[in-house]
Amino acid sequence: GNSVTQMEGPVTLSEEAFLTINCTYTATGYPSLFWYVQYPGEGLQLLLKATKADDKGSNKGFEATYRKETTSFHLEKGSVQVSDSAVYFCALSDLEGGSEKLVFGKGTKLTVNP
Amino acid sequence: DGGITQSPKYLFRKEGQNVTLSCEQNLNHDAMYWYRQDPGQGLRLIYYSQIVNDFQKGDIAEGYSVSREKKESFPLTVTSAQKNPTAFYLCATESLQGADTEAFFGQGTRLTVV
Numbered sequence: 493g494n495s496v497t498q499m500e501g502p503v504t505l506s507e508e509a510f511l512t513i514n515c516t517y518t519a520t521g522y523p524s525l526f527w528y529v530q531y532p533g534e535g536l537q538l539l540l541k542a543t544k545a546d547d548k549g550s551n552k553g554f555e556a557t558y559r560k561e562t563t564s565f566h567l568e569k570g571s572v573q574v575s576d577s578a579v580y581f582c583a584l585s586d587l588e589g590g591s592e593k594l595v596f597g598k599g600t601k602l603t604v605n606p
Numbered sequence: 607d608g609g610i611t612q613s614p615k616y617l618f619r620k621e622g623q624n625v626t627l628s629c630e631q632n633l634n635h636d637a638m639y640w641y642r643q644d645p646g647q648g649l650r651l652i653y654y655s656q657i658v659n660d661f662q663k664g665d666i667a668e669g670y671s672v673s674r675e676k677k678e679s680f681p682l683t684v685t686s687a688q689k690n691p692t693a694f695y696l697c698a699t700e701s702l703q704g705a706d707t708e709a710f711f712g713q714g715t716r717l718t719v720v
Contacts, residue, residue, distance in 0.1 A: 524707075526708065526709075528711075533714075534713055534714065535610075535612075535696055535711035535712050535713045535714045536649075536696065536698075536709075536711040537711070538708050538709070538710075541708060581648065581649065585707070585709075592637065592656070592700070592702060592707075593651070593654070594639065594651075594698070594700075594709055595651075596641075596648045596649040597648055598646065598647060598648035599648045599649075
């Protein structure tokens, strides 16, 4: 079945540091890939997405490129802020058993210190 | 406002009791999902529904039940058969129209067994 593996946290950075959170996937079809962000006590919000190979998703300074050859979708940001502190989830959406299903990684908690 | 409403935000249940979590949406989305979130485990799919009066089990359906009597509503019942129900529950919706879709999440319900 489909699966997502993402870098385990927690990750602690200083403000303005460079961020990478690794994500790799296994899928039988041609999935869409997503990064979601969860702030404390809240639901998940879509951060960015890519629907086909070589697409780059970007939002709020975050970027991720859909790499089919390495089955990866790593999240990057050049200069993090304290307000970026949250849990980040990598996910894929693919047809499985005739139904569209979202599969999530376990999440990576990011803390950015001033 | 368009969106997904989960209620209540916090719920306490005595052991042996059934309890129902509400999820309502006015996005006119076809698909609705229930996820359970535990620390360090990411999101795990409980049940999902892609059409009214039809739903499928996810990865951890035991001890839970759902109904989809109307498009806007997808309540989740946590039964006394669920051995460890304390968790954060997230409802999500997705439009299945078109190739470029994404999931939207509610704010979650935190269930605690006392």
